[in-house]
Amino acid sequence: MSVAKPLPHDAAPLHVTGQARYIDDIPVPANTLHLAFGLSERAHAKVTVLDLGPVRAAPGVVAVIGPDDLSPMPDCSPSIHDEPLLAMGEVHYAGHPMFIVVAESHLAARRAARLAMVTYEDLPALITIEQALAANSHFEGGPVTWQIGDAAAAIAGAPRVLKGSIEIGGQEHFYLEGQAALVLPQEGGDMVVHSSTQHPTEIQHKVSEALGLPMNAVRVEVRRMGGGFGGKESQGNHLAVACAVAARATGRPCKMRYDRDDDMMITGKRHAFRIDYHVGHDDRGRILGVEFLQLAQCGWSADLSLPVCDRAMLHADNAYLIENMRIESHRLRTNTQSATAYRGFGGPQGMLGIERVLDHVAFAVGREPLEVRRANFYGEAGGQPPDPRDISAQKKQQVTPYRMPVEDFILHGLTARLEESSAYLARKAEVARWNAANDVLKKGIALTPVKFGISFTLTWLNQAGALVHVYQDGSVHLNHGGTEMGQGLFQKVAQVAASGFGIGVERVKITATDTGKVPNTSATAASSGSDLNGMAVKAACDTLRGRLAEFLAERHQVSPAEVLFEGGRVAVGGAEYGFDEVIAMAYQARISLSATGFYATPKITWDRVKGQGRPFFYFAYGAAVSEVVIDRLTGENRILRCDILHDAGASLNPAIDMGQIEGGYVQGAGWLTTEELVWDDRGRLRTHAPSTYKIPACSDRPRVFNVALWEGANREETVYRSKAVGEPPFMLGISALMALSDAVAACGDGTVYPDLQAPATPERILAAVKRVRGD
Amino acid sequence: MSHDLTLTINGTRQQIALDDPRVTLLDLLRERLHLTGTKKGCDRGQCGACTVLIDGRRQNACLALALSHDGAEITTIEGLAEGDTLHPVQAAFVAEDGMQCGYCTPGQVMSAVGLIAEGRAGTDPERIREGMSGNLCRCAAYSGITRAVLAAAEEMTTTKGERKTA
Numbered sequence: 001m002s003v004a005k006p007l008p009h010d011a012a013p014l015h016v017t018g019q020a021r022y023i024d025d026i027p028v029p030a031n032t033l034h035l036a037f038g039l040s041e042r043a044h045a046k047v048t049v050l051d052l053g054p055v056r057a058a059p060g061v062v063a064v065i066g067p068d069d070l071s072p073m074p075d076c077s078p079s080i081h082d083e084p085l086l087a088m089g090e091v092h093y094a095g096h097p098m099f100i101v102v103a104e105s106h107l108a109a110r111r112a113a114r115l116a117m118v119t120y121e122d123l124p125a126l127i128t129i130e131q132a133l134a135a136n137s138h139f140e141g142g143p144v145t146w147q148i149g150d151a152a153a154a155i156a157g158a159p160r161v162l163k164g165s166i167e168i169g170g171q172e173h174f175y176l177e178g179q180a181a182l183v184l185p186q187e188g189g190d191m192v193v194h195s196s197t198q199h200p201t202e203i204q205h206k207v208s209e210a211l212g213l214p215m216n217a218v219r220v221e222v223r224r225m226g227g228g229f230g231g232k233e234s235q236g237n238h239l240a241v242a243c244a245v246a247a248r249a250t251g252r253p254c255k256m257r258y259d260r261d262d263d264m265m266i267t268g269k270r271h272a273f274r275i276d277y278h279v280g281h282d283d284r285g286r287i288l289g290v291e292f293l294q295l296a297q298c299g300w301s302a303d304l305s306l307p308v309c310d311r312a313m314l315h316a317d318n319a320y321l322i323e324n325m326r327i328e329s330h331r332l333r334t335n336t337q338s339a340t341a342y343r344g345f346g347g348p349q350g351m352l353g354i355e356r357v358l359d360h361v362a363f364a365v366g367r368e369p370l371e372v373r374r375a376n377f378y379g380e381a382g383g384q385p386p387d388p389r390d391i392s393a394q395k396k397q398q399v400t401p402y403r404m405p406v407e408d409f410i411l412h413g414l415t416a417r418l419e420e421s422s423a424y425l426a427r428k429a430e431v432a433r434w435n436a437a438n439d440v441l442k443k444g445i446a447l448t449p450v451k452f453g454i455s456f457t458l459t460w461l462n463q464a465g466a467l468v469h470v471y472q473d474g475s476v477h478l479n480h481g482g483t484e485m486g487q488g489l490f491q492k493v494a495q496v497a498a499s500g501f502g503i504g505v506e507r508v509k510i511t512a513t514d515t516g517k518v519p520n521t522s523a524t525a526a527s528s529g530s531d532l533n534g535m536a537v538k539a540a541c542d543t544l545r546g547r548l549a550e551f552l553a554e555r556h557q558v559s560p561a562e563v564l565f566e567g568g569r570v571a572v573g574g575a576e577y578g579f580d581e582v583i584a585m586a587y588q589a590r591i592s593l594s595a596t597g598f599y600a601t602p603k604i605t606w607d608r609v610k611g612q613g614r615p616f617f618y619f620a621y622g623a624a625v626s627e628v629v630i631d632r633l634t635g636e637n638r639i640l641r642c643d644i645l646h647d648a649g650a651s652l653n654p655a656i657d658m659g660q661i662e663g664g665y666v667q668g669a670g671w672l673t674t675e676e677l678v679w680d681d682r683g684r685l686r687t688h689a690p691s692t693y694k695i696p697a698c699s700d701r702p703r704v705f706n707v708a709l710w711e712g713a714n715r716e717e718t719v720y721r722s723k724a725v726g727e728p729p730f731m732l733g734i735s736a737l738m739a740l741s742d743a744v745a746a747c748g749d750g751t752v753y754p755d756l757q758a759p760a761t762p763e764r765i766l767a768a769v770k771r772v773r774g775d
Numbered sequence: 776m777s778h779d780l781t782l783t784i785n786g787t788r789q790q791i792a793l794d795d796p797r798v799t800l801l802d803l804l805r806e807r808l809h810l811t812g813t814k815k816g817c818d819r820g821q822c823g824a825c826t827v828l829i830d831g832r833r834q835n836a837c838l839a840l841a842l843s844h845d846g847a848e849i850t851t852i853e854g855l856a857e858g859d860t861l862h863p864v865q866a867a868f869v870a871e872d873g874m875q876c877g878y879c880t881p882g883q884v885m886s887a888v889g890l891i892a893e894g895r896a897g898t899d900p901e902r903i904r905e906g907m908s909g910n911l912c913r914c915a916a917y918s919g920i921t922r923a924v925l926a927a928a929e930e931m932t933t934t935k936g937e938r939k940t941a
């Protein structure tokens with residue numbers, strides 16, 4: 001069987017020879033035009049004069065499209081229609097697109113885009129969370145609150161209480177391939193769009209809406225992206241829509257790609273948060289009640305902020321059974337880039353809130369943090385799910401703060417295994433010895449768990465389709481709604497198809513995602529790609545195999561169940577054929593060799609207004625131990641070692657899953673350490689290039705890095721009992737921040753909590769060191 | 776005014792006339808010669824996606840003005856394999872799956888070829904990681920990348936003399 005094999009990425013030979021094509025590599029027709037946006041320099045202002053004359057006169061410029069040239073103005077929002085393609089009279093952030101330059105070359109377009117004469121009349125700009133909160137600048141009219149039990153009473157009655165707050169920075173996606181789109185006009189006004197997007201159907205929808213065409217007049221194709229991480233879920237809309245509008249206006253193919261600076265100035269990033277907490281606990285560190293105030297910097301438009309903030313609330317418990325919890329979530333409108341999806345989709349921020357609480361409580365009660373975490377864990381899943389008819393079992397059933405039963409909890413076993421394999425306690429003692437002997441370099445170590453909910457919280461998005469053809473020669477052509485951005489989805493899905501027919505994966509051709517082949521797809525997001533599309537492909541293959549089995553069974557007078565597909569052969573009633581022979585026979589017998597497949601995730605129900613239900617099909621789990629060292633005089637730091645044990649269910653492809661886990665950890669640790677977004681007080685992003693925004697490099701990876709997969713199948717019936725693996729490992733990076741907190745604590749006498757803020761840059765580490773030392 | 780230069784690109788000598796003296800080697804390769812294997816990640820010398828070999832040394836093509844390399848020998852990712860036979864570094868990147876999205880991969884491969892030729896990293900993983908730090912990988916496929924460079928370095932030192940190194 002092809003599933004479960006550690007095969008490399010399907011396109012690996014193309015990547016190493018430079019043949020793999022991204023949007024910017026597609027050969028374009030000679031008359032292609034190139035687009036660039038003219039950007040606002042102010043964070044919030046009225047545009048009193050927008051003189052595009054000098055832009056029009058610039059060399060190479062073919063057309064300039066300003067706000068007055070489009071009526072109605074196309075919308076680029078993925079949610080509530082609040083994102084006009086171009087600013088209309090008022091700019092809402094520094095970097096806001098104001099007009100489109102259409103030119104003979106990319107360079108000419110960019111040069112001309114700088115030439116507009118703009119007069120602004122500044123308006124008050126809300127740049128920070130605090131400013132937005134003070135101005136009561138909310139989406140949804142005000143905060144959203146969900147609760148279980150009575151947190152205030154539990155805290156009031158608790159033996160001990162504490163309060164704290166953590167600032168959590170945002171994060172630039174820094175997909176190595178910037179945003180790009182290419183639109184080719186077709187006969188009759190139809191459009192073909194190539195877009196670097198995680199959401200082809202959304203591009204199709206937005207382009208057709210912009211042009212006033214039905215969706216069937218627009219076809220979107222995506223072969224691959226050079227990284228997405230959520231940043232290409234909605235942020236590609238503007239480029240595709242701009243190209244479509246320009247292509248219609250000029251009748252020529254139009255292409256747009258953002259240069260790195262423009263990409264960072266224009267597009268949304270991970271939401272920055274501030275999370276305040278008020279906790280009641282006992283002397284052992286058992287948490288009795290928590291109140292969270294989650295403040296999110298959403299930027300100027302809604303984009304996906306609402307579901308992102310919901311997911312932050314849905315992960316405020318992480319791995320801990322807390323019977324009294326109140327979460328108040330403020331979705332704050334600011335004059336900054338519109339924050340968007342980013343790997344984990346709010347989950348990491350919510351989870352960091354409770355991990356911070358655990359760290360703080362453990363410090364306050366002076367107990368080993370892992371023990372305190374364990375004391376608060378959900379109960380371990382037994383062998384069987386509880387019998388729903390048994391009323392006492394129902395009463396005892398443990399639920400999350402949003403009342404979803406936790407039936408698959410494995411973190412007791414998983415952390416015990418990791419504790420042992422990483423020699424956590426022995427190393428903890430070693431770290432203490434080191435710290436006693438060294439005054440300048442201080443070490444820290446921490447183990448943190450992850451419990452991450454898998455499914456889209458918008459229930460209807462949990463569906464997928466697939467289209468499978470088998471050609472006369474037995475080769476298989478596979479299409480599904482998921483997009484490939486390096487996560488290995490195509491490889492996994494091809495393995496599923498190959499297993500379905502009992503053939504080698506080399507006989508399966510994976511083709512570009514195409515809205516003309518599989519319609520109405522959901523974004524490849526929420527880690528759901530292989531869960532949804534794998535199942536849809538499996539359904540299509542099952543249909544085809546069923547037809548073939550029935551055909552052969554009839555010929556050989558056996559039951560279809562006795563027809564076996566394996567090793568490229570098909571065995572039936574003592575006879576054996578090659579798979580391609582069977583296909584040739586079936587073709588001549590006029591059997592249809594093409595099928596669609598469809599899948600809708602079962603069991604999920606969710607009432608987002610009440611904050612109650614089962615938003616997730618299942619949870620994915622994992623844990624990491626990070627060991628770090630800091631220089632208490634400079635704040636410099638390194639991750640010395642990381643040990644991870646992660647649950648991918650029965651892995652579809654262990655090699656690809658290990659890559660996702662390592663990559664996720666490194667990106668998560670980057671978010672919490674070196675990656676800092678800085679806006680100046682006029683709202684201009686100062687870190688808009690890799691010179692100032694630092695993502696982890698090869699040498700930043702932990703020197704010792706041990707990653708292992710937890711062996712255990714998914715309890716739920718997912719594709720071959722695997723689990724989603726795109727997002728959950730990202731949150732393993734939280735262990736790096738907690739280890740840094742531990743190292744900072746070692747600089748003091750143990751009476752002052754480090755209160756380390758994120759990202760823990762050298763400056764913030766130094767501030768925390770000062771705090772604990774009382775200097 | 777046109778500016779003439781001669782470059783040997785992947786073994787083929789080419790006369791090139793540029794209309795603009797400011798064209799970078801990267802734009803020359805990608806936009807005029809349609810060699811799109813070399814990627815543009817930042818266009819300002821900070822990500823390594825555009826790494827090529829200029830006279831055998833690895834360089835960021837986005838920082839190199841084409842005109843200033845008149846007469847040079849350029850090797851790009853397209854010129855590394857010999858026919859269907861992958862260069863040992865390419866083969867190692869496939870074997871170790873040293874990639875996710877693949878966008879940084881051509882740059883990583885070229886940088887690794889250069890690093891091995893420099894002969895300073897040897898087979899010490901720590902020095903390889905240091906030597907590869909100019910090539911960012913947002914997918915953080917760094918484990919696979921390091922393993923691939925290590926494997927290729929080992930293979931190329933043991934088979935030295937039998938095969939050219941770049």
Ligand code: FES
Nearest residue numbers: 816817818823837
């Ligand atoms: S594109 Fe040349 S270093 Fe980034």
Ligand code: FES
Nearest residue numbers: 875877879912913
């Ligand atoms: S593989 Fe995606 S950037 Fe390196």
